[in-house]
Amino acid sequence: MTEQDRDGVADVSTGESKETVEGAAAAADGKSTERTGGEPVEETVPEPAIPELVIISGMSGAGRSTAAKCLEDLGWFVVDNLPPALIPTMVELGARSQGNVARIAVVVDVRGRRFFDNLRESLADLDAKQVTRRIVFLESSDEALVRRFESVRRPHPLQGDGRIVDGIEAERDLLRELRGDADLVIDTSSLNVHELRAKMDAQFAGDEEPELRATVMSFGYKYGLPVDADLVVDCRFLPNPHWVPELRPFTGLNEEVSGYVFNQPGAKEFLDRYTELLELIAGGYRREGKRYVTVAVGCTGGKHRSVAMSEKLGARLAAEGIETVVVHRDLGRE
Secondary structure, three states: OOHHHHOOOOOOOOOOOHHHHHHHHHHHOOOOEEOOOOOEEOOOOOOOOOOEEEEEEEOOOOOHHHHHHHHHHOOOEEEOOOOHHHHHHHHHHHHOOOOOOOEEEEEOOOOOHHHHHHHHHHHHHHHHOOOOEEEEEEEOOHHHHHHHHHHHOOOOOOOOOOOHHHHHHHHHHHOHHHHHHOOEEEEOOOOOHHHHHHHHHHHHOOOOOOOOEEEEEEEEHHHOOOOOOOEEEEOOOOOOHHHOOOOOOOOOOOHHHHHHHHOOOOHHHHHHHHHHHHHHHHHHHHHOOOOEEEEEEEEOOOOOHHHHHHHHHHHHHHHOOOEEEEEEOOOOOO
16 A cells, blocks of 8 residues: 555556546446447436434533534544534535445534524525434533633633633523524533433434433432433432431431431332332333433432432332433532
8 A cells, every 4th residue: 555545645546547537437427438339328326315414512611522422432423613604515525425424413613603694504505405404502501611611721712801601691692593493402511421421322322212211310409400300309208317416427328328218107108109100201201212311309408318219219210121320419519
């Protein structure tokens, strides 16, 4: 192999005749070729397959890069920070790839009004060509975004000489219309990287029959409800181990606390009945194609009752064949 081959540059020393090369080019254009001394032979060129397109956009710091990496791991052809005006060209190139590029994901960073106008024009062009497209919009609360920018010690791209919150406000205003057009909006305020990847995987993992994945998340009501909860369970009807001096230092992960919680009247019955309810709901979710459900289990501080109940509930769901992750959002927050 020549150095040019290794660099991805075509080797022009093929030894093919000019007529052969011209004939191949004509066939690529859908034209007829001619055998030497014979009649023209019509070449049948299949219609190019238009790739499926996903446009990833949203707030800076909300997880666009993580979402893109997830799609890349699923086999999508991912292009980061592509100018919106070039999206139709990218789709056209994919259509010419003879099926090698069947799914394209484009990360669009809309940081100016002109870029936004270009995106609107590109979307109209794609719709006119009947391209199957979806817009995934990633958002997060102002507090979460400020915390993320401060943790990496980087300014917001739109803050200029102002504060981080000024940049966030400017970007949110700029993207308001795009968010309204999105096919899928993911709030990453309380998601970690693994949870965001799970949500993306649930939406784009493939055409096979979707498996329902559950996240059981304990939380404390005094810290607010989880923004991405599909179902909320309230454990505050059970006595609080916080008021038992010997149990106060421990959490619901400890046998002493868990035993105390489930020895209370109604605790085991509640777990049994709610498990049955979730099994019923899970069947409906599967039929509707929903792949991911978050069950939030709350108590006052998210330390004792909700943690113990989440652990038991997660184990029950896993035993029923539901892929389950148990997360304790507020554990250790005190």
